[in-house]
Amino acid sequence: MNPPPPDSSTLEEPVVDSSRAAKLQADLRKLDADIQAPMESFPTQRWLGAFGLAQIGAVIFLITFVYTIARGIGVWGNNNPVGWGFAITNFVFWIGIGHAGTLISAILYLLRQKWRTPIARFAEAMTIFAVIVALQFPLVHTGRPWLAAYWLLPLPNANNIWVNFRSPLLWDVFAVSTYALVSIMFWYTGLIPDLAAARDRAQHRVRKLVYGILSLGWKGSNRAWQHYEKAYLLFAGLSTPLVLSVHSVVSFDFATSVIPGWHTTIFPPYFVAGAVFSGFAMVATLIIIMRKYFKLQHVITLDHLDLMNRIVLVTSLMVGYAYMMELFIAWYSGVVFERFAFMNRAMGSYGWAYAIMVTCNVILPQLLWFKKIRRTIKFMFIISIFVNIGMWFERFVIIMALHRDYLPSSWHDFTPTWVDYGMLIGSFGLFFTLLLLFCRFLPTVAIAEAKMDAPGAQPTGGHHE
Amino acid sequence: MSDRKVVGIIGLFDDPDSLIAAAKKVRDTGYTKWDCHTPYPVHGLDDAMGLKPTPMPYITITAGLIGGALAMYMMYWMSAVDYPVRIGGKPYFSWPAFVPITFEAFVLFAGLxxxxxxxxxxxxxxxxxxxxDNDVMGEVTSSRMGVVLDADDEKFGEDSARDLLGEVGCQDIRVLYAADDEEA
Structure with missing residues (x-):
């Protein structure tokens, strides 16, 4: 760099290094182009193939959903003691998946963890789609979803009776629907400036029109940014206690009952830790594919994945601690039903599911202590898939507590039917359909936030606080 | 269209330091109807522009409190006044059981x-x-930063505005015209 000529120091304005400004301009334009590239090109065969597979799953979901409603929920494997089978397992599983998205977008934002920036948008999208999928299960479990509004919401009706506000199932209705709405608003708020950037890059008239309408006429005005940034912060502040409350309320569905193995105070934190655990694993699985496929390795780097793996490891330890504490308390309580419930959980008819759960959730993730494994795509991908399997089985194991309750005469094992399996597989199809459409039409990385953190994007002298 | 109405002047910058310097200058000159347009939020620009703090937090907390109060009142009225049902031997107005929904309503109203x-x-x-209308939108939503001086401002003059932006070292100054008015 050449020293500036001596008389230039008399200028009033800050001395602007023009090469630095040029570099910033190039960086910002490259971010725009890289992140929006998948939206601007014609779908590749691989995308179409993945979408086709997801569509098959979604169709299976639709068929099993309609079949269940037409024939009644008797087509499932549910029976008298096991009133909650796959449907609630899937519901808790998908809600849990969603929680990592909010943790990344809201909690890590409040904690000013800059590494969240490139993964936040994608994780938040995953949250919304997971919640949409999760909501299908309680809805279909009501048997007649078109009447469900009367059982779920306090609506005036001919009997003049109201819903029972003391029931945790009703708390769940409010918690999950609030969670879905606030997550969608938070996500959309984040999207507005990026939709405006997409609008201004669009060549085609229809694209320009659609992104133009969706971006609500955003102009990048600083008088708008000022309110916008505060609104975003407030959303993060609202989402943080919200996400903790949602899975706590989900755990109340179990914990406030009198079923042995369910009636424990450890459930709320245990469920939240498990949700973050499974959600982070799902984000890792998906983002490993996404970054490779969309060539975003320089935006979502190995360091980001390493940090995510550390969170998976920490939450794995929390979950493992909860499993041990459950066993200890069951023994320490001296209650025969509790002791039996946990002996039966580990060694009974569904002992194999308990073994899968412990292996996938506690033993395998210990490999992440090794730096080499945390930073090797292949290993972390495999581990993240096992964690997802393990966390599905965790919910299954908890719900199977129902098959041996207080009264031996009513004991009954649970055997899923083809409709149960169809809905489980189909729910993945529905989820991936939504996710693949998102990757196609919306920016998968928050562009404005990525630009904000680009080197030299913030004023040098003006930094205060 | 040679005699299109001038609605303002935009000066485009390539780096945040020049933008901040320009914003301070415009603020000190006494302009009131002007704005900065940036592709991402620039730290310190609010102060440089002399903006008042945003009232957003008050809106959020007020709505949240109203939502929470309404929810608690709704549950009280439905469970203890309109159709009281004794459940689990609890009082009709068993408020601790109503806390989760009160909280969710707080968040829902605050979020909306x-x-x-x-x-x-x-x-x-x-x-x-x-x-x-003037096709500079794409510049400021992708990478560049603009200072817009509005023609409605009483200090505005096409030449003086140009001079002001030139003084702060702006290389790219453009005049903004009104859109072609279809009725005219």
């Missing part, structure tokens, strides 16, 4: 008000602006 308040305060939902 945050979204609504943000849209109103940032004047979203208006698709017409001098920037859209």
């Amino acid at each position: 008000a945050t979204m609504g308040g943000m849209i109103v305060l940032t004047k979203l939902g208006s698709w017409a602006s001098p920037l859209h």
